[in-house]
Amino acid sequence: MADITNETVAASKPEIFYNYRERNKCSPEEGARLERQHFWNVINAFKYYRIHVHERVNRAERQFRCLPDHHQQLLTNFIPNLTKIRYCIDRNQEVLQAIVHNCLHMFENMEYGQDCDPKKVRPSSTFDMDKLKSTLKQFVRDWSEAGKAERDSCYKPIVEEIQRLFPPDQCDVSQVKVLVPGAGLGRLAWxxxxxxxxxxxxxxxFFMLFSSNFVLNRCDKENALTLYPWIHQFSNNKMSSDQTRPVSFPDVNPQSLPADSDFSMVAGDFQEVYSDPELWDCVATCFFIDTAHNVLDYIETIWNILKPGGVWMNLGPLLYHYENMANELSIELSYEEIKAVILKYGFVLELERESVPSTYTENDHSMLKYLYDCVFFIVRKPAEQLINGDQTPKDGQIKDSLQTKKST
Structure with missing residues (x-):
């Protein structure tokens, strides 16, 4: 079972409506108020799902009814397929309701109060509903048999390298502290x-936290639950049945961790939560560093929290989340630029693969697929400390860092 705690007073999240600059200006009290408001907005989005998606199906039916009669008669399976989609919507809502039911008291040290009208469901923003629909696909990626190939492409290299660098036959792995920022629904960390x-x-x-709390702490049987994550995709379907294809989860029992395992999930902004220096033996980031407003902040935080001799391994693309978002700070750097900064901080590059193909919440039956050409690298914080506090490397350290073990 995973313990979930919230370490921040005002966690900053891409879904939240106030921006990077505003967060830096608001008081702790205002930040807490905005946090509570966002918490209940996300709860409402889970409850509003059924209404929102049924409206989309209603629109499809209205448009079908506008067709000439002889065209409608040619499409005999159109309305029956919409009926199947409606059934799937209701089954998805049942799972979402179970998630909401189990998340209201999930944080140990945060008080979000009570919903002013728990029975009333308010319309949610398109942005929040898109986030929720994306979260349903995360169940496929992290906790279904259908997501195994995707997990093997991006989680497996990280797990294998952790085992190589911290081999169970040479060290007490229970004493090796590994941090996984941007953990999503928690499968890699698990x-x-x-x-x-x-x-x-x-x-x-919160979309991820509510869902990971449910699957990690409330699911104890393999493939006991079913979602229909593709019903929102009305385009690029080869067969109508592809849209209503079920996905069972979880493919493993999340409660099957060893009895003495040390596993937890912490809620909050990565930079705000992890400020204590030199605590971690390994930081593993997967599809994460491009979520930063300024990726240099992430690099600096990782440098500070790693123990001397600790390693940072990263796999993912650079699809910057805040690019072209109004009023949001976003620094878009190439991998070449990021690598140069990493070396200037003093990291030593030990492994680099510049072309690792991977997908992200892919619908493998879709006629449209995105393939990321990811980079995978491992860098080490030298056991010998730097001279000054601003992370300026010693003479020759950057040159030494360029002598890498490169794998293609």
Missing amino acids: EIAHLGYSCQGNEWS
């Missing part, structure tokens, strides 16, 4: 903990 390592996942999104 897999690491399942191998006996002390692992903590960190996540800022």
Whole structure:
């Protein structure tokens, strides 16, 4: 079972409506108020799902009724397929209701008060509903058999390298502390903990946190629940049945961790939560660093929290989340620029693969697929400390860092 705590007073999340600059200006009290408001907005989005998606199906039916009669008669399966989609919507809502029911008291040290009218469901923003629909696809990626190939492409390299660098036959893995920022629904962190390592996942999104809390703490049987994550996709379907294809989860029992395992999930902004220096043996980031307003902030935080001799491994693309968002700070750097900064901080590059193909919440039956050409690298914080506090490397350290073990 994963413990979930919230370490922040005003966690900053991409879904929240106030921006990066405003967060830096608001008082702790105002930040807490905005946090509570966002918490209940996300709860409402889970409750509003059924209404929102049924409205989309209603629109499809209205448009069908506008067709000439002889065209309608040619499409005999159109309305029956919409009926199937309506059924799937209701089944999805049942799972979402179970998630909401189990999340209201999930944080140990945050008080979000009570919903002013728990029976009333308010319309949610399109942005929040898109986030929720994306979260349903995260169940496929992290906790279904259908997501295994995707997990193997991006989680497996990280897990294998952790085992290589901290081999169970040469060290007490229970004393190896691994941090997984941007943990999503927690599968990567869970897999690491399942191998006996002390692992903590960190996540800022309430959509992810509510869902990971449910699957990690309330699911104890394999494939006991079913979602229909593709019903929102009305385009690029080869067959109508592809849209209503069920996905069962979880593919493993999340409660099957070893009895003495040390596994937890911490809620909050990565930079705000992790400020204590030199605590972690390994930081593992997967599809994470491009979520930063300023990726240099992430690099600096990782440098500070790693123990001397600790390693940072990263796999993912650079699809910057805040690019072109109004009033949001966003610094978009190439991998070449990021790598140069990492070396200037003093990290030593030990492994680099510049072309690792991977997908993200892919619908493998869709006629449209996105393939990321990811980079995978491992860098080490030298055991010998730097001279000054501003992370300026010693003479020759950057040159030494460029002598890498490169794998393609």
